[in-house]
Amino acid sequence: MTPNQPGQMPKLPIPGVKYLVAIGSGKGGVGKTTVSVNLAVGLASLGYKAGLMDADVYGPNVPLMMGINRTPMALGERIQPIEQFGVKLMSMGFLNPGDKPLVWRGPMLHSVIQQFLRGVDWGELDYLVIDLPPGTGDVQLSLIQTAPITGAIVVTTPSDVSLEDARKAIFMFHQVKVPILGMVENMSFLMCPHFDGGAFPGRTATRSASPHRRR
Ligand SMILES: Nc1ncnc2c1ncn2[C@@H]1O[C@H](COP(=O)(O)OP(=O)(O)O)[C@@H](O)[C@H]1O
Numbered sequence: 001m002t003p004n005q006p007g008q009m010p011k012l013p014i015p016g017v018k019y020l021v022a023i024g025s026g027k028g029g030v031g032k033t034t035v036s037v038n039l040a041v042g043l044a045s046l047g048y049k050a051g052l053m054d055a056d057v058y059g060p061n062v063p064l065m066m067g068i069n070r071t072p073m074a075l076g077e078r079i080q081p082i083e084q085f086g087v088k089l090m091s092m093g094f095l096n097p098g099d100k101p102l103v104w105r106g107p108m109l110h111s112v113i114q115q116f117l118r119g120v121d122w123g124e125l126d127y128l129v130i131d132l133p134p135g136t137g138d139v140q141l142s143l144i145q146t147a148p149i150t151g152a153i154v155v156t157t158p159s160d161v162s163l164e165d166a167r168k169a170i171f172m173f174h175q176v177k178v179p180i181l182g183m184v185e186n187m188s189f190l191m192c193p194h195f196d197g198g199a200f201p202g203r204t205a206t207r208s209a210s211p212h213r214r215r
């Protein structure tokens, strides 16, 4: 990725939206969507106006996790987000439900991400949480280059493989000058019903994931 090239698109604000928080990771299956959903619902329950944009276009899991099986309506040119648990939601899963995969290349992904950011009637939001797909690919690039992301949260598990990929995600955010708000170490221990001590601890992400403190 070459983030600061001349000709880069301007990062126009999204009218009405105060903070954009991207949830990323290097890997799939580490809990990004789980963290995104819980963060958005948690913010809403604290009284903030919260939205959740599912940017995982190829594997949109937000509808299932939020228990939604509906298609959003359009009002004029604007798509109306679906509201659940006080959170405004938009996901590719609303438009392409079921198991049929999407086969799209970069330019299509770019236009969907722009539609989700600017063609959805988000209204007034304190926080728009963005559930990113795994990795450091086209969707991340499209978002980061065109939206004023306030900060990113990187989700990992304690495994070396996940941490290695999380470091790449952190490095990507550093490169494009998106501040890292924090890391979530998910699945960091196992509660064992047959073991009196209760939990098998994992290794902490804070100790091993920083790009400046490589093992
Ligand atoms: N802390 C956890 N404990 C148990 N299961 C979890 C936990 N976090 C996530 N999961 C489960 O792991 C699976 C992958 O999580 P998901 O949030 O979809 O990951 P990602 O979005 O990174 O691909 C889901 O089935 C989710 O319910």
Ligand SMILES: [Mg+2]
Pocket: 032, 033, 034, 056, 059, 061, 131
């Ligand atoms: Mg996901």
